[in-house]
Amino acid sequence: MHTNLSTDAGLAGNRLSPATAYRFARGEEVTSSFGHPARLSRPLDWLVIADHSDGISMIGDMLAGDPDVMAFEQAAKWSKGMTEGGQAAIDTKNDLVKTFSAGKVEPHLVAMYSPGSRKFKRVWEGVIADAEDYNEPGRFSTLIGFEWTALVNGNNLHRVVIMRDGPMRASQVVPMTTTPPQGSPDPRDLWKWMKNYEEKTGGEILAIPHNGNLSNGIMFPLAERWDGFKLDEAYATDRARYEPLYETTQVKGDGESHPYLSPDDEFADFELWDLGNLDGTEVKTNNMLAGEYAREGLKRGLAIEGRLGANPYKFGLIGSTDSHTSLATAGEDNFFGKNSVDEPSPERMSYALKKVGGTPLNSWQNSASGLTAVWATENTREAIFDAMLRKEVYATTGPRMTVRLFGGWDFEPQDINSRLLARIGYEKGVPMGSDLRRRPEGASAPSFLVYALRDPVGANLDRVQIVKGWLDKDGKTHEKVYDVAWSGERSLEKDGKLPSVGNTVDVVNATWSNTIGASELGTLWTDPDFDPAERAFYYARVLEIPTPRWTTYDAHRFGIDTPEGAPTSLQERAYSSPIWYGPQS
Amino acid sequence: MRIAPLVIAITTLVSMPSAFAQEMGETPSETMLSKTYQNKTYSPYALRLAQLPPNPTLG
Numbered sequence: 086m087h088t089n090l091s092t093d094a095g096l097a098g099n100r101l102s103p104a105t106a107y108r109f110a111r112g113e114e115v116t117s118s119f120g121h122p123a124r125l126s127r128p129l130d131w132l133v134i135a136d137h138s139d140g141i142s143m144i145g146d147m148l149a150g151d152p153d154v155m156a157f158e159q160a161a162k163w164s165k166g167m168t169e170g171g172q173a174a175i176d177t178k179n180d181l182v183k184t185f186s187a188g189k190v191e192p193h194l195v196a197m198y199s200p201g202s203r204k205f206k207r208v209w210e211g212v213i214a215d216a217e218d219y220n221e222p223g224r225f226s227t228l229i230g231f232e233w234t235a236l237v238n239g240n241n242l243h244r245v246v247i248m249r250d251g252p253m254r255a256s257q258v259v260p261m262t263t264t265p266p267q268g269s270p271d272p273r274d275l276w277k278w279m280k281n282y283e284e285k286t287g288g289e290i291l292a293i294p295h296n297g298n299l300s301n302g303i304m305f306p307l308a309e310r311w312d313g314f315k316l317d318e319a320y321a322t323d324r325a326r327y328e329p330l331y332e333t334t335q336v337k338g339d340g341e342s343h344p345y346l347s348p349d350d351e352f353a354d355f356e357l358w359d360l361g362n363l364d365g366t367e368v369k370t371n372n373m374l375a376g377e378y379a380r381e382g383l384k385r386g387l388a389i390e391g392r393l394g395a396n397p398y399k400f401g402l403i404g405s406t407d408s409h410t411s412l413a414t415a416g417e418d419n420f421f422g423k424n425s426v427d428e429p430s431p432e433r434m435s436y437a438l439k440k441v442g443g444t445p446l447n448s449w450q451n452s453a454s455g456l457t458a459v460w461a462t463e464n465t466r467e468a469i470f471d472a473m474l475r476k477e478v479y480a481t482t483g484p485r486m487t488v489r490l491f492g493g494w495d496f497e498p499q500d501i502n503s504r505l506l507a508r509i510g511y512e513k514g515v516p517m518g519s520d521l522r523r524r525p526e527g528a529s530a531p532s533f534l535v536y537a538l539r540d541p542v543g544a545n546l547d548r549v550q551i552v553k554g555w556l557d558k559d560g561k562t563h564e565k566v567y568d569v570a571w572s573g574e575r576s577l578e579k580d581g582k583l584p585s586v587g588n589t590v591d592v593v594n595a596t597w598s599n600t601i602g603a604s605e606l607g608t609l610w611t612d613p614d615f616d617p618a619e620r621a622f623y624y625a626r627v628l629e630i631p632t633p634r635w636t637t638y639d640a641h642r643f644g645i646d647t648p649e650g651a652p653t654s655l656q657e658r659a660y661s662s663p664i665w666y667g668p669q670s
Numbered sequence: 671m672r673i674a675p676l677v678i679a680i681t682t683l684v685s686m687p688s689a690f691a692q693e694m695g696e697t698p699s700e701t702m703l704s705k706t707y708q709n710k711t712y713s714p715y716a717l718r719l720a721q722l723p724p725n726p727t728l729g
Contacts, residue, residue: 129729456728458726459727
């Protein structure tokens, strides 16, 4: 979640502070940057504000006419343009972005908003103070964090950095940035900074990469990075340690799977952003996709572990909004857009965000997604962070379904009928995010206890799937999606596919009915293709029945047509973190 | 939501073998859990049972 402290958010009209973002997330009504009353129908339990560390608060200071900043000719010019509004503000935004991208911002101005300056430290102390003000253990937790926004030739390597700790430790450092000489765009330097934080403060910290789909193949390297660095054991162990999670779904597209990589998966084509890299300067080609999507990353991890003895991509799956509006909205029917200029209006879904190789990336492609669910022991910073570290988390694309996944060797068919499913799951097996326990003598295959309950005020469930990836003896990776539980009287067809659940969406009125689907689904599933010699992972994907997309709600509200090409409905989903098997397990 | 796990925690602590209970208050390490599991007297995830959350926490 970004607030007006982020340069790009401020440029796009966000005038809402971190305090407003917290108030909104915990359920209060606020007024949006463009004057709409905004409120969540159901509050969130916790929030991470992760503003871009590079240039943090610079735009706000320019707008406020901060004398330190106005002393710079560039800043004074931009401040004047932004304050004038209208075309002058648009021209200013374009000029500012162009100047930043070209690295032509006055070096002393950059230094003022970089580690080492008093202003940078003061801003960070404000970030911490706001988090502290709104942290109410047991009711609403605020985790202190920032975004380390590395971009390599326009290719996205962003990481959200989150601390377990409060002000005593967080204030002993300032965020790392990506602009040399104070910062670095190399993730290995970020991990060094994180290690230093832990050693210096005794605290704990993690980083979550996101938008591999805009990295043009460099998010999950298989053997060599973009700069020629060859992956080694240290890279694998450091990445696994500091990056236990991957943000799989958010406003800039879903990154679980891609039809090119998973041609047999009819649900892989979901809310994709696959035209190019983040800034649209390079068109994407198919050979880049394997280095971008979560499922393929998990598979590459198995292959690297087979080669180096350590798995750099042993990550759990989460979702976030990445909204730049200070408004954490992930629901299709209450979507406030990525940027403040995308707040609800008849125009917001009918323009091109940018062109990539001549192809427009349209504003209707913004995705109203997602949320992170953590199986935390209590609603506190520490418990939420600990659940993230052990990867006992799952992603949703917005709805609040409940998902459980346990893997083990001793489950019995009646276990799924227990009302104490988690108790049995922990007793006999391991939860999502774990390694399977050692295979007992004579055990033929692992079983998975998987259970999903629909969002109480949301849509019924279509099906539950188990996604398996594995590494064969020749070092090749494979994947298979199994339908394991589904609603209605459907049967698997000859090709192994389950017929569609149907679609009740009333496009004109932007509504649907729960006359199809099931309110809960669960099963005990045993891997029919298990080979004890092969490394593997298993995660659950839970699909809702089709519901209206945010563009359909907008069309209904504003009495306009949905944009050409935009789906009128979608099947929201949840992704559990995987459970891994290794021959040594 | 906050009370339920605490009640379970107390119940579990009382019913747990004393050697295991001594470890309470410490973060369970995988080593300890594996060691505990080997004798199969009680669950390796007894500590986790003490922490059963009723619902996911959303953010």
